[in-house]
Amino acid sequence: MKEALREAMKAERLGEVPVGAVVVHEGRIIARGYNKRESMNDPTAHAEIIAIKKASRRLKNWRLSGTTLYVTLEPCLMCMGAILQARIPRLVFASFDPKAGACGSLYDLSQDRRLNHRIEVCSGICDDEAGRLLREFFVKVRTTKEGEASCPQGGAFWQTS
Amino acid sequence: MKEALREAMKAERLGEVPVGAVVVHEGRIIARGYNKRESMNDPTAHAEIIAIKKASRRLKNWRLSGTTLYVTLEPCLMCMGAILQARIPRLVFASFDPKAGACGSLYDLSQDRRLNHRIEVCSGICDDEAGRLLREFFVKVRTTKEGEASCPQGGAFWQTS
Numbered sequence: 001m002k003e004a005l006r007e008a009m010k011a012e013r014l015g016e017v018p019v020g021a022v023v024v025h026e027g028r029i030i031a032r033g034y035n036k037r038e039s040m041n042d043p044t045a046h047a048e049i050i051a052i053k054k055a056s057r058r059l060k061n062w063r064l065s066g067t068t069l070y071v072t073l074e075p076c077l078m079c080m081g082a083i084l085q086a087r088i089p090r091l092v093f094a095s096f097d098p099k100a101g102a103c104g105s106l107y108d109l110s111q112d113r114r115l116n117h118r119i120e121v122c123s124g125i126c127d128d129e130a131g132r133l134l135r136e137f138f139v140k141v142r143t144t145k146e147g148e149a150s151c152p153q154g155g156a157f158w159q160t161s
Numbered sequence: 162m163k164e165a166l167r168e169a170m171k172a173e174r175l176g177e178v179p180v181g182a183v184v185v186h187e188g189r190i191i192a193r194g195y196n197k198r199e200s201m202n203d204p205t206a207h208a209e210i211i212a213i214k215k216a217s218r219r220l221k222n223w224r225l226s227g228t229t230l231y232v233t234l235e236p237c238l239m240c241m242g243a244i245l246q247a248r249i250p251r252l253v254f255a256s257f258d259p260k261a262g263a264c265g266s267l268y269d270l271s272q273d274r275r276l277n278h279r280i281e282v283c284s285g286i287c288d289d290e291a292g293r294l295l296r297e298f299f300v301k302v303r304t305t306k307e308g309e310a311s312c313p314q315g316g317a318f319w320q321t322s
């Protein structure tokens with residue numbers, strides 16, 4: 001998760017909502033990603049999607065069996081959908097996203113028995129650091145009145161309290 | 162939708178589950194996509210995601226305001242999430258996907274008031290043609306016993322009845 005936080009900081013330096021992700025396979029990081037929605041003008045360029053695409057290229061397989069995805073913020077619907085599509089068996093995330101999260105907050109897509117894949121989830125790891133990074137980012141955004149950027153990667157407004 | 166079906170046929174010729182999509186803006190097709198999950202080894206390479214990424218590049222904006230997405234199969238969770246992220250206001254799809262659809266079948270993400278975007282949806286357009294294309298594909302897959310490919314784009318098994 002420390003490495004995912006490092007990715008989140010790269011996003012922050014670009015003025016992007018600071019969310020970062022890494023994919024681990026057999027104890028090694030095989031892919032990294034950070035939110036680039038604004039800089040790439042791409043609504044799908046969330047940290048998780050970028051990391052998943054890289055991991056698939058690395059493993060030459062769209063099935064990311066045996067991997068763990070670490071991400072600093074609870075995934076949105078799109079990213080949880082991508083995690084399901086990629087058959088990622090384990091997800092570890094830091095902070096909950098009460099307005100857009102799809103792994104416990106608005107929805108819990110990790111354990112829907114109607115879907116063809118279930119995900120083992122661990123949350124709250126490095127929550128303090130990830131939350132602080134997001135809060136500080138949004139305080140800065142509000143101060144500069146660029147309210148438009150106040151959506152995690154493209155999701156809903158992230159709580160500062 | 163005829164153009165989306167044309168895209169779906171390109172996928173079929175590659176041995177991919179035949180799903181196609183187009184994005185229309187001001188009466189013109191600005192992006193096209195077809196399912197390339199297997200050929201690109203990319204779990205996110207669904208027709209909709211490919212078309213959305215292209216449309217964003219074309220409009221130089223991650224917000225696809227004023228666009229309509231046409232797709233031959235009800236979008237899965239990942240793709241509905243991407244449609245929400247891109248703020249696409251209108252979605253037209255052909256066939257329902259009873260095992261993985263997130264626009265009426267398993268979920269309906271188009272009208273969730275907790276999310277920051279709602280989508281106007283029209284379904285059933287060219288359902289016969291899109292359904293026939295999918296059925297014929299899966300009959301072929303079963304005949305050749307490549308059961309592994311029998312998931313629309315990476316979603317759940319598509320009904321033949």
